[in-house]
Amino acid sequence: xxxxxxxxxxxxxxxxxxxxxxxxxxxxxxxxxxxxxxxxxxxxxxxxxxxxxxxxxxxxxxxxxxxxxxxxxxxxxxxxxxxxxxxxxxxxxxxxxxxxxxxxxxxxxxxxxxxxxxxxxxxxxxxxxxxxxxxxxxxxxxxxxxxxxxxxxxxxxxxxxxxxxxxxxxxxxxxxxxxxxxxxxxxxxxxxxxxxxxxxxxxxxxxxxxxxxxxxxxxxxxxxxxxxxxxxxxxxxxxxxxxxxxxxxxxxxxxxxxxxxxxxxxxxxxxxxxxxxxxxxxxxxxxxxxxxxxxxxxxxxxxxxxxxxxxxxxxxxxxxxxxxxxxxxxxxxxxxxxxxxxxxxxxxxxxxxxxxxxxxxxxxxxxxxxxxxxxxxxxxxxxxxxxxxxxxxxxxxxxxxxxxxxxxxxxxxxxxxxxxxxxxxxxxxxxxxxxxxxxxxxxxxxxxxxxxxxxxxxxxxxxxxxxxxxxxxxxxxxxxxxxxxxxxxxxxxxxxxxxxxxxxxxxxxxxxxxxxxxxxxxxxxxxxxxxxxxxxxxxxxxxxxxxxxxxxxxxxxxxxxxxxxxxxxxxxxxxxxxxxxxxxxxxxxxxxxxxxxxxxxxxxxxxxxxxxxxxxxxxxxxxxxxxxxxxxxxxxxxxxxxxxxxxxxxxxxxxxxxxxxxxxxxxxxxxxxxxxxxxxxxxxxxxxxxxxxxxxxxxxxxxxxxxxxxxxxxxxxxxxxxxxxxxxxxxxxxxxx
Numbered sequence: 001x002x003x004x005x006x007x008x009x010x011x012x013x014x015x016x017x018x019x020x021x022x023x024x025x026x027x028x029x030x031x032x033x034x035x036x037x038x039x040x041x042x043x044x045x046x047x048x049x050x051x052x053x054x055x056x057x058x059x060x061x062x063x064x065x066x067x068x069x070x071x072x073x074x075x076x077x078x079x080x081x082x083x084x085x086x087x088x089x090x091x092x093x094x095x096x097x098x099x100x101x102x103x104x105x106x107x108x109x110x111x112x113x114x115x116x117x118x119x120x121x122x123x124x125x126x127x128x129x130x131x132x133x134x135x136x137x138x139x140x141x142x143x144x145x146x147x148x149x150x151x152x153x154x155x156x157x158x159x160x161x162x163x164x165x166x167x168x169x170x171x172x173x174x175x176x177x178x179x180x181x182x183x184x185x186x187x188x189x190x191x192x193x194x195x196x197x198x199x200x201x202x203x204x205x206x207x208x209x210x211x212x213x214x215x216x217x218x219x220x221x222x223x224x225x226x227x228x229x230x231x232x233x234x235x236x237x238x239x240x241x242x243x244x245x246x247x248x249x250x251x252x253x254x255x256x257x258x259x260x261x262x263x264x265x266x267x268x269x270x271x272x273x274x275x276x277x278x279x280x281x282x283x284x285x286x287x288x289x290x291x292x293x294x295x296x297x298x299x300x301x302x303x304x305x306x307x308x309x310x311x312x313x314x315x316x317x318x319x320x321x322x323x324x325x326x327x328x329x330x331x332x333x334x335x336x337x338x339x340x341x342x343x344x345x346x347x348x349x350x351x352x353x354x355x356x357x358x359x360x361x362x363x364x365x366x367x368x369x370x371x372x373x374x375x376x377x378x379x380x381x382x383x384x385x386x387x388x389x390x391x392x393x394x395x396x397x398x399x400x401x402x403x404x405x406x407x408x409x410x411x412x413x414x415x416x417x418x419x420x421x422x423x424x425x426x427x428x429x430x431x432x433x434x435x436x437x438x439x440x441x442x443x444x445x446x447x448x449x450x451x452x453x454x455x456x457x458x459x460x461x462x463x464x465x466x467x468x469x470x471x472x473x474x475x476x477x478x479x480x481x482x483x484x485x486x487x488x489x490x491x492x493x494x495x496x497x498x499x500x501x502x503x504x505x506x507x508x509x510x511x512x513x514x515x516x517x518x519x520x521x522x523x524x525x526x527x528x529x530x531x532x533x534x535x536x537x538x539x540x541x542x543x544x545x546x547x548x549x550x551x552x553x554x555x556x557x558x559x560x561x562x563x564x565x566x567x568x569x570x571x572x573x574x575x576x577x578x579x580x581x582x583x584x585x586x587x588x589x590x591x592x593x594x595x596x597x598x599x600x601x602x603x604x605x606x607x608x609x610x611x612x613x614x615x616x617x618x619x620x621x622x623x624x625x626x627x628x629x630x631x632x633x634x635x636x637x638x639x640x641x642x643x644x645x646x647x648x649x650x651x652x653x654x655x656x657x658x659x660x661x662x663x664x665x666x667x668x669x670x671x672x673x674x675x676x677x678x679x680x681x682x683x684x685x686x687x688x689x690x691x692x693x694x695x696x697x698x699x700x701x702x703x704x705x706x707x708x709x710x711x712x713x714x715x716x717x718x719x720x721x722x723x724x725x726x727x728x729x730x731x732x733x734x735x736x737x
Contacts, residue, residue, distance in 0.1 A: 046079045053086025058095060061086070077108040084114055088121055096121075097130065100137065109141035116148050123156030128167055131156070132174065150178040151189050158192040168196055175209070184216045191224050198231030203240055206231075220251070226259045233266035241266060242275075257283070261294045268301030276301065289321070296329045303336025308345075311336065331380040338387020346387050347396075350376065376407075382415045389422025394431070397422055411442070417449050424457035432457070445477070452485040459492025467492070480512065487520040494527025502527050503536075515547070522555045529562030537562055538571060553579065553623075560623050564630035572630065573639070576623055632665045640665065641677050663700075670704030678704055 045068040052061040061083065068075060075083075080103035087095040096118060103109065110118065115138050122131040131153055138145050157163050157171040171193065178185075185193065190213045197206035206228060210220065225248040232241035245263060248255060260283045267276040280298055283290055295318040302311035315333075318325065330353050337346035353374050381404040388397035397419055404411055416439040423432035432454060436446060451474045458467035467489065474481060481489075486509040493502035506524050509516060516524070521544045528536045541559060544551060551559075556579040563572035624643055631640035644665075662681065669678035678701060705713045 045075075046082050049079065050082050050086060053083065053090065056090055058087070058090075058092060062095075074106070075103075075108075077103070080108050081110060081114055084110060084118070088114075088117055091121070093121060093125055093127070100134075104137065104141065109143060112138075112143050112146075115143060116152060119149050119152050120156075123152055128153070128157060128170060132170060135174065135177075144181065145178075145183075146181075147183050147186075150174065150181075150183050151186050154178075154185060154193055155189040158189065158196040163196045163199075165200060168200055168202075171196070172205070179212065182216075184213055184218065187218060187221070187224070190218055191227050194224075195227050195231055198228060198235065201235065203232060203235075203237060207244075220248075220253060222248075222253055222256050222259065225253060226256070226262065229259060230262045233262055236266075236270065238266050238270055238272070254286070255288070257288055257291055257294065260288060261291065261297065264294055265297040268297050271301075271305070273298075273301045273305055273307075290323070292318075292323055292326055292329060295323055296325075296332045299329070300332035300336045303333065304339045306340040308337075308340060308342065325374075327374045327377060327380070330374055331377065331383060334380055334387070335383035338383055338390065341391065343384075343387040343391045343393060346384055350380070350384055353380070376404075376409075378404075378409050378412055378415070381409060382412070382418065385415050385422075386418035389418050389425070392422070392426050394419070394422040394426055394428065398431075398435075411444075413439075413444055413447055413450070416444060417447065417453070420450055421453040424453045427457065427461070429454070429457050429461065429463075446474075446479065448474075448479055448482045448485060451479060451481070452488060455485060456488045456492075459488060459495075462496060464493070464496065464498070481509075481514065483509075483514055483517050483520060486514055486516070487523060490520060490527070491523040494523060494530070497531070499527045499531040499533070516544075516549065518544075518549055518552055518555060521549060521551070522558055525555065526558045526562075529558065529565070532566065534562050534566045534568060538568075551579075557623055561626060564626050567630075567634065569627070569630055569634060569636065569639075572627055573643075576627060579623070628665065632668050635668075635672075637669055637672055637674060637677070641669070641674075641681070644681065667700045670700050670707070673704070673708055675701075675704040675708050675710065 045064050049061045049064050052064065065075060080099060083099050084096055087099060100110065115134065119131055119134050122134065135145050135149060135153065138149065153174050154171050157167050163171065190210065194206040194209050197209065214220065225244060229241045229244055232244065241263060245255070260279055264276045264279050276298060280290060280294065295314065299311045299314050302314065330349060333349050334346045337349065353376055381400065385397045385400055388400065401411060401415065401419060416435060420432045420435050423435065436450065439446060451470055454470050455467050458470065471481065471489065486505065490502045490506050493505065502524060506516065521540065525537045525540055528540065537559060541551065556575055560572045560575050563575065628640045628643050631643065666678045666681055669681065682701065702718060
């Protein structure tokens with residue numbers, strides 16, 4: 001056009017140059033401008049930069065910006081916003097940071113919408129630190145963050161319901177700043193933010209967020225409560241979940257099947273089956289139909305609690321309602337039956353799943369037209385293998401493992417561990433090791449649980465060298481023993497009299513960073529005591545307390561027994577007082593809790609098993625009994641009598657208060673001329689226990705009275721003897737003719 005004398009206006013030249021830049025022909029565009037004698041002013045430079053950015057020529061775009069400056073022009077807000085938009089469109093966030101800094105230094109600011117786009121881009125890229133700086137830059141530019149940027153930022157962090165602790169702290173900080181401005185979150189972000197707070201255990205904070213948003217007009221819906229209730233249940237905060245559920249209903253918000261199912265499942269898992277069932281019934285009353293997950297959770301809970309009849313009724317009801325059991329239901333049935341000790345019925349369920357069941361047992365899970373078969377999965381096989389092993393049917397469990405592999409299912413560590421433990425429990429250690437080899441060859445790494453089963457069995461079989469080799473192999477494979485493994489070995493060594501080796505292992509355990517628990521300490525203390533190293537027992541007891549491991553009544557019973565055996569009576573008495581004042585649970589639930597981890601045989605060896613079973617309180621009587629016996633045998637009769645008065649004035653059990661067990665104590669009091677106390681003890685026992693005294697005891701009492709010249713009392717006792725139903729034959733025949 002110029003060659004023919006036609007002039008081109010600036011707008012046309014600008015569009016043409018822009019098009020050439022988009023086509024990556026920016027040098028031609030520059031030549032065009034020079035040929036037409038057009039200066040690179042702000043407008044032309046901005047057009048060319050836009051084209052270059054669309055062509056992803058980022059360095060060239062920046063060079064045009066510098067060329068603009070060299071020509072004496074400054075970029076304006078349009079230039080910068082054009083560059084930011086171009087870089088943002090191409091996701092060049094690093095370039096965006098440079099442009100933002102340049103434009104703010106020159107007094108230009110992105111528009112609110114551009115700020116929002118930038119904020120969204122940096123949040124999407126996970127750069128929340130810079131996104132937070134952008135919020136601050138918005139404020140500095142006089143562009144106050146509002147509804148959109150705050151929701152972008154907090155929604156970005158909490159969008160998937162998960163966030164790191166540091167990011168959640170940042171979200172909380174921004175939320176607090178948002179509240180000061182009067183801005184609110186949208187309903188989705190409120191729920192996600194609360195869900196993230198719950199996942200970090202900040203339940204009170206989550207509730208406060210919801211309350212604060214409600215005060216600003218937010219109306220929670222069913223899904224809001226359901227999500228938070230779900231978080232609480234996942235964290236085993238069932239009480240808080242229950243309270244929130246009640247609040248939900250009080251606010252006239254109707255729970256749906258998901259809300260009920262979450263609660264029913266959570267309460268079943270913690271054993272609160274009655275409450276779970278009440279919600280199940282409530283669902284039906286309000287027209288909310290339970291789904292297969294709801295039924296499965298409750299059926300599984302019934303079976304674990306050995307309420308087989310209730311589980312059966314519910315399963316039949318499920319079929320009648322047209323709710324078809326799925327793989328999870330059948331797997332839960334198998335797992336629940338196995339845990340209830342009914343592996344035979346579990347095997348029938350498995351046969352039903354495989355379509356091979358030929359029995360006529362329609363009374364349990366097989367009735368109804370909607371009962372279906374389903375291919376078992378790894379969980380199903382694992383539950384059944386474990387159940388069979390629990391009832392010592394290890395051969396059947398091994399066959400099931402083979403069937404599992406043939407069906408194309410790869411056993412996991414849980415399945416192998418269950419089978420190894422099963423063989424160990426029935427004393428078939430060689431078969432267990434064959435399974436271990438098979439497990440390793442399949443590419444599975446044995447776990448601490450695997451090794452613990454083997455070590456426990458080897459110690460029980462007194463194959464100590466082999467057990468220690470397993471420990472060595474365990475350490476070589478970088479599998480650190482846990483407290484259970486160490487405890488089994490310490491206890492096993494102590495039981496065979498290898499106390500020194502046990503103590504070395506105990507110390508090695510601590511050096512390896514595995515803290516002994518109350519069972520470990522008690523086993524070691526008992527072993528040292530049996531080796532007559534009571535000083536070391538007391539030293540270890542003090543270390544135990546210093547390290548924050550509280551002794552329980554088993555620990556105290558062991559220590560008191562060993563102290564009394566070597567005459568450390570004052571130390572034993574001090575232990576009794578500590579036990580009473582500090583660590584003594586007062587009910588059966590408490591007693592069952594504190595004996596966890598101890599074998600039944602070990603509890604019985606301390607004389608506590610009968611007491612625990614018989615009385616509704618933790619058995620303190622054995623501790624008193626041994627102390628009373630030890631004190632009177634040591635000649636400290638007053639202290640023994642004081643302990644007797646203490647135990648009889650309390651609500652403790654009196655299983656040892658019998659004349660035949662207390663007769664030596666009464667005789668010792670008589671010989672020491674403490675006849676008043678002897679008679680008090682005698683009278684108290686005969687009043688409490690309907691028992692006829694032996695003649696030898698009565699003679700001892702008469703002699704005691706005569707020794708202190710209480711003639712009248714001696715005569716009265718002689719008179720009363722004549723009216724007792726005492727067999728005299730043996731004594732008369734042995735007397736003078």
